[in-house]
Structure formats: structure tokens, C-alpha cells
Amino acid sequence: QKEVEQNSGPLSVPEGAIASLNCTYSDRGSQSFFWYRQYSGKSPELIMSIYSNGDKEDGRFTAQLNKASQYVSLLIRDSQPSDSATYLCAVNNPGGYNKLIFGAGTRLAVHP
Amino acid sequence: ETGVTQTPRHLVMGMTNKKSLKCEQHLGHNAMYWYKQSAKKPLELMFVYNFKEQTENNSVPSRFSPECPNSSHLFLHLHTLQPEDSALYLCASSQDWRGGIEQYFGPGTRLTVT
Numbered sequence: 057q058k059e060v061e062q063n064s065g066p067l068s069v070p071e072g073a074i075a076s077l078n079c080t081y082s083d084r085g086s087q088s089f090f091w092y093r094q095y096s097g098k099s100p101e102l103i104m105s106i107y108s109n110g111d112k113e114d115g116r117f118t119a120q121l122n123k124a125s126q127y128v129s130l131l132i133r134d135s136q137p138s139d140s141a142t143y144l145c146a147v148n149n150p151g152g153y154n155k156l157i158f159g160a161g162t163r164l165a166v167h168p
Numbered sequence: 169e170t171g172v173t174q175t176p177r178h179l180v181m182g183m184t185n186k187k188s189l190k191c192e193q194h195l196g197h198n199a200m201y202w203y204k205q206s207a208k209k210p211l212e213l214m215f216v217y218n219f220k221e222q223t224e225n226n227s228v229p230s231r232f233s234p235e236c237p238n239s240s241h242l243f244l245h246l247h248t249l250q251p252e253d254s255a256l257y258l259c260a261s262s263q264d265w266r267g268g269i270e271q272y273f274g275p276g277t278r279l280t281v282t
Binding site: 060102105144155156158161 | 199208209210211213216218224256258262264269270271272273274275276
């Protein structure tokens with residue numbers, strides 16, 4: 057079983073719509089969750105972190121965490137073509153200092 | 169000055185060459201990381217350094233040799249690599265060793281082994 061799972065996509069949404077990206081993780085002891093955006097040929101850029109159950113909003117981005125279901129999601133409101141990228145979910149490994157486990161990423165395509 | 173810098177940005181080397189990748193962070197962080205990113209695969213953690221001490225070696229072959237002379241600089245020494253080592257090598261840093269602290273990535277070195 058993969059430790060952090062994401063649908064590889066591509067997830068295709070029209071401009072202005074809400075994009076919903078999902079991630080599940082296997083270690084119930086994980087406490088910290090991150091979303092990174094990676095444009096083609098570039099390095100990952102941290103866009104959201106979430107530590108508590110519920111929602112966390114930052115501009116057009118909302119991260120949602122449900123530890124009981126071992127599920128974390130990222131919503132992007134008013135999607136723009138510039139949001140087209142691969143979104144990586146990362147979860148801390150409770151047993152390994154500051155070790156993060158990354159999912160393989162979901163490719164998002166926002167079309168005009 | 170950008171937070172995490174890496175040099176070179178691109179590197180082509182033969183299997184018998186020796187080269188080094190350099191990473192420098194200007195964020196005042198105390199933890200630094202090397203990751204490998206191959207096509208269609210998740211990011212793979214290679215090494216973790218906290219306060220200059222290596223705290224994680226993720227079963228990396230000995231042809232990759234890290235060095236961390238201080239909390240701001242990290243090197244990855246490469247020798248007798250294989251073609252399957254071709255990948256994007258990313259350096260990252262975070263505040264300290266406590267789990268869950270946000271990691272910030274450099275631009276990466278695109279390595280091609282011929």
C-alpha cells in the first residue's frame with residue numbers, strides 16, 4: 057500500500073471553476089500535511105500547510121483535513137490557466153525526525 | 169537573494185566522472201535535505217541533515233556522498249553514477265528537526281548521466 061496516494065490525473069477544469077484535489081495517507085500518526093505546486097520543469101513550491109482537522113483558507117486555496125478518514129484535500133476556487141501544474145501532497149512521517157512522504161502528484165489542467 | 173539556491177542547474181556527466189552539487193540556503197534554517205525526482209515517480213528523500221549532523225540516509229547507494237559543512241551549505245558528491253541516476257536533484261531546507269516544519273525547495277539540478 058502506498059503511503060500517500062493521489063490520483064495522477066489529469067484533472068481538467070474550466071477557467072473559473074473549483075478544482076478539487078484529493079490525497080489519502082496510510083500512517084494514522086501523521087500530524088502535518090502540506091500541499092506543494094510544481095510547474096513543469098520547476099521545483100515544488102509550498103502553497104498550504106494544515107495541522108488540525110477542518111478547513112484552512114488562504115486566498116483562493118482551501119485545505120481540508122480529516123484525520124479520522126486519513127484524507128486531506130485542496131480546493132482551488134476561481135481556477136485560472138496559471139494554476140495548471142502538478143500538485144503534490146506531503147505528509148510527515150511520525151517516526152523519522154522531519155521526514156516528509158510525498159505523493160506522486162495530481163496534474164491539474166485549467167482550460168480557458 | 170532567493171531562499172534556497174542550487175548549482176549547477178544542469179549537469180551532464182559520464183559514468184566515470186566525479187562531480188558535486190551545491191546547495192545554499194539564506195533562510196536561517198537548521199535542517200537541509202537532498203531529494204531525487206525521477207519522471208513519473210514521487211519525490212524520494214535521500215538525506216537529511218539537522219544542525220550539520222546527518223539524521224537520515226534513506227538507503228542511498230554509496231556513489232552518492234553528502235557533505236554538510238554548516239547549516240547553510242549542503243553538497244552532494246557524485247562518482248561512478250549509472251544512467252538510471254539521471255533525474256532532478258532537489259535541495260530543501262526547513263527551520264529545524266521537529267517533524268512537520270515546512271520545507272522550502274531550491275530550483276534543482278537536472279542531472280543526465282551518459
